[in-house]
Amino acid sequence: MKICYKYKLKFSEKIESIFLREDEYFDPISESENYEDDAIPKYNDPREYLPEINKNKFDWDELIITESKESNKTIRTDYFADGESQLINRKDNNGYELVIQSFLIRPNEIYISRIERSGLDEPWKNTSFSLGLNFEGGKNEVWYDLKERILI
Secondary structure, three states, rough: EEEEEEEEEEEOOOOOEEEEHHHHEEOOOOOOOHHHOOOOOOOHHHHHHHOOOOOOOHEEEEEEEEOOOOOOOOEEEEEOOOOOOEEEEEEEEEOOEEEEEEEEEEEHHHEEEEEEOOOOOOOOOHHHHHHHHOOOOOOEEEEEEEEOOOOO
């Protein structure tokens, strides 16, 4: 499996790339597990693979996984508002596609929507529309499902 992380910083025309080993990209696995079937990425935010660069400096990034048995995919993230808001587009080689929009409305208030489809000829499905208040954790964190109009 090859894991390439491409990124472009604001105010730069240059596109940078690094290659990550499986043990750099994924959380540790046990001896009975393998990266292809059992591993999960270390970070939800790909910018954390480059901790020496401030997160608000990224214009976009793209994670490209190739040469895997069934997990080839591209995940592109475009960043807005100093990296606090983002548009994520995941495309798998089997046709599955996921779009996540995450917009910071004001400090500690975030709107997140998710749509997905199982193939290019399939319709998009709205899977989640959420509003998070005090979303950085703790006892005051509250999430609302805007699609169902309920507290999660």
